[in-house]
Amino acid sequence: MMIVNTIEEVRNLIKGWRKEGLSVGFVPTMGALHEGHQSLMERAVSQNDRVVASIFVNPTQFGPNEDFEAYPRDLEKDVALCKEVGVHVVFAPQGEELYFPDKATTVHISGITDVLCGSKRPGHFDGVCLVVSKFFNIIQPDRAYFGQKDAQQVAVIKRMVRDLNYEIEIVSCPIVREADGLAKSSRNLYLSKEEREAALVLNKSLEFVKKALDQGERNASILKAAILSCIIQEPLAKIDYVEVVEMESLQSISGDINCPILIPIAVYIGKTRLIDNITYAV
Known part of the structure; x- marks a missing residue:
């Protein structure tokens, strides 16, 4: 496995692979890798001749009062996991390698970025x-892998790929959970022991509503109310949002459900904002 830090290095490697007719998979990450990232890399390794994983804490997706400086970083540990999984190249650029000081270009996807996390974190998407469009232009992968835990991000990237005519397959991989159901997240490291226990309310509320769906409940407002009533029982939890939306458009549903849905939630446990979701095909 190689570790490269410059655009020129990674492009030269990929040009060599292309001359050999090899397929390329790409896993973008912000480091602090866990089993969720591992599952993405394993999937990529199984489906491609060569795999690039990027490790870059992207400053442009953090708001002014968010945790960019505090975001966990452990490059040595991350590189070891990439090597263990079978990744061929780790691309770990510094900020100045990707962003010019006088950068003036933005990529904005309207509509589906204005709801859910997008409405709470202006400019995030x-x-x-x-940054994803930059990586796509640099690496030009055949496939790119994203985790379903960030369901809105997956929908946004798919729309960008469609609208900008990228010839890249976006592969969405299932949420990886701890044994007790908590979705794997780099931000779980912020939780105290008491907060870690309180965080279980996210998955518990989603499991509760999935059971209701399995039993035939189809009213979105009733399902949403059930999740809210479950979460508010946890004193350390502060609800950011709970929604029932159409799978692709992310448009909110309030009445009867007659299409595949996504139920995303965002909850503060103490000062840590966690997200989770389930999908359901009606």
């Missing part, structure tokens, strides 16, 4: 789309 502009930053995500900008």
Whole structure:
């Protein structure tokens, strides 16, 4: 496995692979890798001749009061996991390698970025789309892998790929959970022991509503109310949003459900904002 830090290095490697007719998979990450990232890399390794994983804490997707400086970083540990999984190249650029000081270009996807996390974190998805589009232009992968835990991000990237005619297959991979159901997240590291226990309310509320769906409940407002009533029982939890939306458009549903749905939630446990979701095909 190689570790490269410059655009020129990674492009030269990929040009060599292309001359050999090899397929390329790409896994973009912000580091602090866990089993969720591992599952993406394993999937990529199984489906491609060569795999590039990027490790870059992207400043443009953090708001002014968010945790860019505090975001966990452990490059040595991350590189070891990439090597163990079978990744061929880790691309770990510094900020100045990707962003010019006088950068003036943005990538904005309207509509589906204005709801859910997008409505709570203005500019977040502009930053995500900008850095992902840069990586796509640099690496030009056949496939790129994203986790379903960030369901809105997956929908946004798919729309960007469609609208900008990228010839890239976006592969969405299932949420990886701890044994007790908590979705794997780099931000779980911020939780105290008490907060870690309180965080289980996210998955518990989603499991509760999935059971209701399995039993035939189809009214979105009733399902949403059930999740809210479950979460508010946890004193350390502060609800950011709970929604029932159409799978692709992310448009909110309030009445009867007659299409595949996404139920995304965002909850503060103490000062840490966690997200989770389930999908359901009606």
